[in-house]
Amino acid sequence: MEHPRSISARKAVQTTTSAGGAQSLDRAATLLILVGRAGPSGARLADLIAETDLTKPTVHRMLTALVRAGLLDQDPQTRRYHLGPEIYVLGTLASVRFGLHPVSMRALTRLSQESGDSAFLSVAHDVYSICLHREDGPYPIKVHSLEAGDRHPLGVGAGSLALLSALPDREVEQIIAANADILAEKYPRYAGSTLLRLVQETRQNGYALNPGMMLPGSWAIGMVIRGENGRPIGALSIGAIEGRLGEKRQQELKKLLRRETDWVEMRLRQLRHGASRSSGR
Known part of the structure; x- marks a missing residue:
């Protein structure tokens, strides 16, 4: 039959x-x-x-x-x-009911409103990062280097670099090697040993910084979101024009990002363990 x-x-x-x-x-x-x-x-x-x-x-x-x-x-x-990979991208963008995306929405709103700039949520897929959401703040001048659905090699961009830097050294080296050709061709400022250096700087600073390497004048700062096993599951980042991301403000935004990544990780734990009451924020 x-x-x-x-x-x-x-x-x-x-x-x-x-x-x-x-x-x-x-x-x-x-x-x-x-x-x-x-x-x-x-x-x-x-x-x-x-x-x-x-x-x-x-x-x-x-x-x-x-x-x-x-x-x-x-x-x-x-x-x-x-x-194929684009099905994954579309499915991830459409998954607004459960998981990291909906939980992160409140954090993204707070980040964009308190910073005044654009806040982003990114996740890793294979050797790439995908921007799931962009939330713009009230500051009138926006950066346009990243939009929802954009995909770049892991390490290219602040959120993407935060994701890459949270992986073990061996995985970092494997990912950079796998992306070597596309980095050299389309992202020459990230080619060679540059990404390895950026990974080390990110680990030392506690946050990832993109000082206009993707688009001149478009800066961003990012921080990883970890799952209960310590593995990176996403990243929050804030993008702004160069003049709004000096060293002093980086430290201010670092505190905001730390607060919100901690909050997202906590909410995911609560949901995973069946907690019924919210965090009160």
Whole structure:
């Protein structure tokens, strides 16, 4: 007997009445769903053809386009298809009900209002960092080096550098080596031994500093959020124009970031252990 999911998937393709681009979107969405349902083992091309009842050239063409967009990934050894990195980004951005993102919203609001500048939440994914949220404060001049959804190699930017610096030395070296080519090509100011030096400075100072290395005049300061096992799970950062992030103000913002990262870590512990009452803030 044919699996109900296969029948459903086939109907999703066969019954579409839209033409052209709309039909292609329907088919692409069906392929994404089928690959996601395949789980960690991935989906074979032959199975996807059978489940959608589309021709091999059509399925292959769509899968190639989805891989190119980062929505799917193909294992070079098994040739099986898996959900790609951009799916992770979209899913993370959409996860506003549970976890780090919603807990951090109050902290981001306080940081942006008390500093007057822009506050950010970032997380690590593989060897990259992803900005999940940007909260702007009342100061009229904004920095525009980071927006929600932006992805950069770990270490590039204040929040990203805070995440990288919180990892063990061996992992730091592996990540920098994995990103060596893209750092040299697109982020030359971070290439070579520069990131290792920045990691050491971050550990010594207790916070990460981006002194306009991504975008001239756009500075930022960041601090890591740790899970109960001590591993980094996210980072809070504040971005401002260069004139608003002198050494004295860095120390002021460091205190704000420490207060809020401590608060986020506490709230996550409370939620994880089923605490029913809030922290009172």
